[in-house]
Amino acid sequence: MSTTVSTPDADETCAYCGSRIFEHDPICVRDCEESCGSPAYFCNYACLAAHVDEENLTAGNACEWSPEE
Structure with missing residues (x-):
């Protein structure tokens, strides 16, 4: 898997x-x-x-931990 790294534009806005x-x-x-x-x-x-x-986004993706294990 290869990923290209680049700097975003100076005016890039927050996705949120x-x-x-x-x-x-x-x-x-x-x-x-x-x-x-x-x-x-x-x-x-x-x-x-x-x-x-x-x-x-974490629903179903997180590991479950139990103190009994």
């Missing part, structure tokens, strides 16, 4: 809130399970976390 990412602490996220589509940019971890929660 629409703010310019470089006015904050930007994060790039790419789903490499399905042909490594275009990256999504978030202006900070709070927007990324809110996006994950709203889209229910």
Whole structure:
């Protein structure tokens, strides 16, 4: 699997809130399970976390842990 790394445009906006990412602490996220589509940019971890929660992206993907195991 190969991925090309590039710097987003200076005016790139957050996929969640629409703010310019470089006015904050930007994060790039790419789903490499399905042909490594275009990256999504978030202006900070709070927007990324809110996006994950709203889209229910962890449902069925997280490991389950039990103290009995």
